[in-house]
Amino acid sequence: MSKRAYNFNAGPAALPLEVLEKAQKEFVEYQGIGMSIMEISHRSSQYEQLNDETQSLLKELFAIPDGYKIMFLQGGASTQFAMIPMNLLKPGKVARFVHTGSWAEKAIKEAQLFGETAVAASSEADKFNRIPDVSNLQLDANTAYLHVTSNETIEGSQYQQYPDTGSIPLIGDMSSDILSRPVDVSKFAMIYAGAQKNLGPSGVTVVIMREDLLNDLPKNISTMLRYEIQAKNNSLYNTPPVYSVYMVNLVLKWIKENGGLAAMEKRNREKTDLIYQAIDNSNGFYRGVVDPGSRSIMNITFRLQDEELEKKFVKESEQAGFVGLKGHRSVGGLRASTYNAVPYEACKALADFMADFQKRNS
Incomplete structure (x- = not known):
């Protein structure tokens, strides 16, 4: 093989060479079944096993406590910007955000289409060259949730400590730094991440959601955009991004093998x-x-x-x-x-x- 480039792309991004070589080896025939993983039914026992194993690996590596659901969804983190307020921003409540740059701004703009929003803290005055101090945030009782962008891919800033929101749900977009370091998942009601930076190729978005958030969600939104439907069906309500989930599985195994x-x-x-x-x-x-x-x-x-x-x-x-x-x-x-x-x-x-x-x- 010719020399590989020094890949510093922001996303889609570098994948471990060992993962690519493993995928190459299994590309035509997956585990002796006579077909590629891309050719099998998502209702097959082989894919259901892969789906369950990938969830178990993520739960183990990320130390996800009991009481959380893991979902493999489509549409990237950008779809989550809309799906979150559609499901979780109820009348009379306010979605609050820490504004840290480009991706936080996109999340705010999408939420504004569905309900009332407010900025709880911002570093805009400093041209987003830092994460604002969130150690003593005061959140009103009508707060539906507080949303943070764990790592701003464009500006290059990252949270060193997350806010303590008490009983108010904390939601984190960790698309560009998930699994880069240990995190206390129990601080969060929800974590989501597009795969194409640290988890695998584009095509799948991981959602980790505390189970109590799945209660009493609106029934008047599209079936595919309802978290309770996706969770109830183990991310298999419709055809999932099979190959992307397979690649996430290999990346998780690589992380585990490397400590x-x-x-x-x-x-x-x-x-x-x-x-x-x-x-x-x-x-x-x-x-x-x-x-x-x-x-x-x-x-x-x-x-x-x-x-x-x-x-x-x-x-x-x-x-x-x-x-x-x-x-x-x-x-x-x-x-x-x-x-x-x-x-x-x-x-x-x-x-x-x-x-x-x-x-x-x-």
């Missing part, structure tokens, strides 16, 4: 430290976008002195085998997405490239 979430966090911090050090030790040649206390271990955002130099950086990095280092079109700059599957060697190569680029352009 679980504590090991993932250690590895992620070690490899991202290489890049943050290249930024911080550059005497201002590179500038980190996010306040150090809110820096993400999944998406590293930085700038150079001007846009022309940034364009040169992107061009030369691509020639050197790096992919995905151009910042999001809405904010510009540069971004390295360092999800679980991005190896230490890729981050070391990027840090070395950054040092060399600085030397040649200072």
Whole structure:
């Protein structure tokens, strides 16, 4: 096989090489059944076993307590932006949000279509260069839920601590940092994540929901958009994204084989430290976008002195085998997405490239 690119794409993103090789081996015939996993019925015993095993693996790795349902849904996290208020925002209640950037804003705008919303805390005044202080949030009794975006993929900020909301449901969009570190799931009433960053390929969205939230949900919304229907049918109400769930299964096994979430966090911090050090030790040649206390271990955002130099950086990095280092079109700059599957060697190569680029352009 030819040399693989240094893949820093923000999503769809890098997958573990071992997972890709396992999927390649099983692509034509899955476990001796004479068919690909993509060809079998989702009502078959083989798929039901895969579906159940994938849930069990996620529950084990993420330390999900009893009393939660795991669902594999479609439509990405963006569909959850609408599905959550459709199901959980009742008349007389207010959906509250911590506004941390681009993805939080999308969630707010969707919720506004279905009911009353409010921003409980925001870092907009600081151009979203930090996570706002949520240690002493005061939430009114009419709060339906508090929604947080665990990691802002575009801005490059990440929660270091989550708010304590007491009896008010806390909902977390963890699309870009789920399974990157241990999390106390019991703090959350609901966690959701599109798979295409840390869990697998695009096509499936994981929803982890506390069972009490499934009670007394509205019956006047589309069947496919009702959590109670999806939970009752074990995510098999209609044809699920079979291959995407299969790939999530392989990724979860890879995480388990590599030490679980504590090991993932250690590895992620070690490899991202290489890049943050290249930024911080550059005497201002590179500038980190996010306040150090809110820096993400999944998406590293930085700038150079001007846009022309940034364009040169992107061009030369691509020639050197790096992919995905151009910042999001809405904010510009540069971004390295360092999800679980991005190896230490890729981050070391990027840090070395950054040092060399600085030397040649200072």
